[in-house]
Amino acid sequence: MNELATADVPGRTRCDGFAVRAALRRAAPALAAFAAVRMLGLAVLAVWSAANGKSWHTLLTARWDSLWYTRVAEQGYGYSVQLANGDVHSNLAFFPLLPWLERGLSALSPLSPADAGMVVAWLASLAAAWALYATGERLHGPGTGVALAALWAALPVGIVQSMAYSESLFTALAAWGVYCVLTGRWVWAGVLASLAGLTRPVGAAVVAALWITAAVTVWRARAGGAGWRAALREHRGMLLGVLLAPLGWCGYFLWVGAQRGSLTGYLEVQGGWGNGFDGGLAFASFIGHQLSGPAFAAGLGLLVGVGLVIWLYVHGVRRGQPLPLAVYGGTVLLLALTAKGYFGSKPRLMLPAYPLLLPLAAGLARWRPVRSWLVIGVVAVGSAVYGAFWLNGSGPP
Template identity: 70%
Template sequence: MTDLDQRPPPSRAGHALRRAAPALLVYAGVRALGLAVLAAWGAAAGKSPHTLLTARWDSLWYTRVAEHGYGWEVTLPDGSVHSNLAFFPLLPWLERLVATTGLSHADAGLVVSWVASLCAAAGIFAIADHLYGRRAGICAAALWAVLPVGIVQSMAYSESLFTALAAWSLYAVLRGRWVTAGLLASGAGLTRPVGAAVVAAIWAAAALQVVRERRAGAVRERRADARMLLGVVLAPLGAAGYVLWVGHRTGGGLLGYLDVQAGWGNGFDFGYAFARFVGEKFTSVPGALAGVGLIVGVALVVWLYVLGVRARQPLPLLVYCGIVVVLALCAAGYFGSKPRLLMPAFPLLLPVAVALARLRTSRSALVLGGVAVASAAYGAFWLHGSGPP
């Protein structure tokens, strides 16, 4: 027996990491390009890229929660109240944990986001690889990196953390690992309000499996039934726990969190405010061009979702993606942030990833490289603007 024969078999984790390595390298390269362009733009504009990534807009609110806890609010001249209770707690908790190493809370948020973005890219790769193969998985991770708003993945925001938890929860569902899926969904529910989309995906998958097995007359083991039930029960605990805590703290009961969001001007109006916002763009020629661009963007999102339906994506992905899209497009307020709110809807990218995977490697690399450059430039331009991403 040779030394080679005596080597232990490779672990599952090691095999999975080696399989995902090209996707993670491509993802990291794209994000490094975005940061390099941001740094060059900041040097020319006299602004600190570090400040743009860690100390503006939502990142400031998360840092304040990490440093001082909840209870801080700002009253605007129009009387509306912005409370930090609107921000879910998992990211601030992790910032506080990482800050025990000596980093500032702001820098800790950046570390959490960068690590989470890699985990999200790995999760997106894992889903696409599981459904369509390794090449599609690499393309899917790259597409998520080159989104026009991809720079947010490198900010101290919660989108990367949420997407990582959501992607791996959905992957666990696809592999029938119900308890893991429920725990990750609970974490997603502690990260952003749209965590409800992950919960709905798990519930839909469980319901579909029960229906299919009953029609087929299949008999399941009690342990398998118990695991599925436990996953279904665990999934909503994170979001429900925080929402109930906010309601108790504010005295608003079950609607307390909605009252907090209303203070920020947020709410669900079936897209009326957004449609009015788009319509108002057509009062001038420059505005009309922006209005057309918004309509085209919404049409593209809907078209990609329809492609996913036609491609028969698994039900959990369709349910999750559909809810993320509806909540992003049909919510009132902060219309400039809608592209960022759509970023976790990564199943929209799968049809494009499959199409790119069918091309020669040189052609798909050329397409993704060109889009990456454009995305890096747009991200730098966007963060140097006056409004929040």
């Protein structure tokens, strides 16, 4: 757990520039595969949108949540909409890092905040693909790293990675943060966890991965006869990383509470959107309603999908997935499945749960290259078609 691999994460030693370039060269096939899958998705979206008389650019930058992020970037917080049923949608529900980056990039360039958000998403998705490659390479070899990045790009909702949404930015920060935990870079892990916590509520998953791994590391050291002080001396920076990790998430949560005059202010904001956590009761009720009505096929598909993601998680844990990945992936999955609200958003909420794909990537890496890339190509085409259909229809609110 405390083994350090200086070639994979920037910022460790004076020769890190060389190490980063070497790591980037190794990751180049994964980044190329990721970019090819996403470019295919964008090409199909452009053709499909033109046939429907719509703009692919508008669909990526000025629909659904991207409008809320852009408004925060342009006007700050304090905007809300009251619906006919009395619900209040406040922009305090949207964490600030993406709007900050949109505002900063648009101030330094000719880009509008909306276009800046799309550029941030595209660059962040490449950073996330690099982190996925580094993770797969470390655990199972280069082939797994390439397959993991390509599979993540080819998810059915992969088009969200190219939208002015926060999923790509969050996944990049989370994946590098978890990788730093995996390699014992505790301070970097804490910084990245804090930034992930400023990006999405599920940033708590990165904090959990760091805290639980740190606790288990200290416990194992004590079980081996060393005291906790000796464990902290051996794992330098662990305590600082643990302290830094929750600052972003807790800071925004407390700031919203101060704005609302209530310690639970952020939960009240989410309640106004119809969101929150009920242990999965609302989602189970929704699936049950689908199964008992004319939408039986859709309900059955949902049930199979939930079973599949749970199986992937359990399978990865049984295969010995490292603790930081198991905790992070399990927390993202738990939060997504137990949240109430608009159930069409659940696939998007699970987009950052890349550890679920590790067993599939490792399996593909063992196949002959022609066979594995044929499978990835078929999945990528399906993802591109579905993404174009989805955005030109109900979309990912």
